[in-house]
Amino acid sequence: MPHIRPVSDLRNNFAEISKIVHETSEPVFLTKNGYGDMVVLSIEAYERKLFKDEVHFKLKEAELEAKSTEKRYTHEEVFSQLKVGLDDNRE
Template sequence: MIIKASTSLRNDYATISDLAHREEEPIYITKNGEGDLVVMSIEAFERREETLKLRARLEAAERSRLAGDATYTIEESRKRLEAIYNREDA
């Protein structure tokens, strides 16, 4: 976890920006000793957003599976995937 004071952001933006891109993780900015902001590179933010979207889809699929909705055997899954990939190759 990277923590920097707000004065670092105000006085040395370039260093904070370089750090965000290099470390690829959030930088916590404090103000008067308390947490205030989180700064991160756009690339890291977009990766995080995609991960959260994927996690939500996986959780929805697991809830559906546990509820007994739309479950498939391995053979049914294989056939469905083959149909998808064969369609894309055409």
């Protein structure tokens, strides 16, 4: 069930809203005059959402590329390239 609060609660009950977003990892939706105005989310939950969005985007990109070419890579080719990339980042 979503947490919906009036925007005035951000000022009057900040600690409570902060506790909700950190303990539940869910957003709190703030309303102004009965209409949605903004969303409050913990940094951790926001970063997880960004990561999931990026992974989803990369998978869609890979799916489109796979449809546009017949080139396929073996397990060994993929992991050897990943290892090279990891080794380059360590230096």
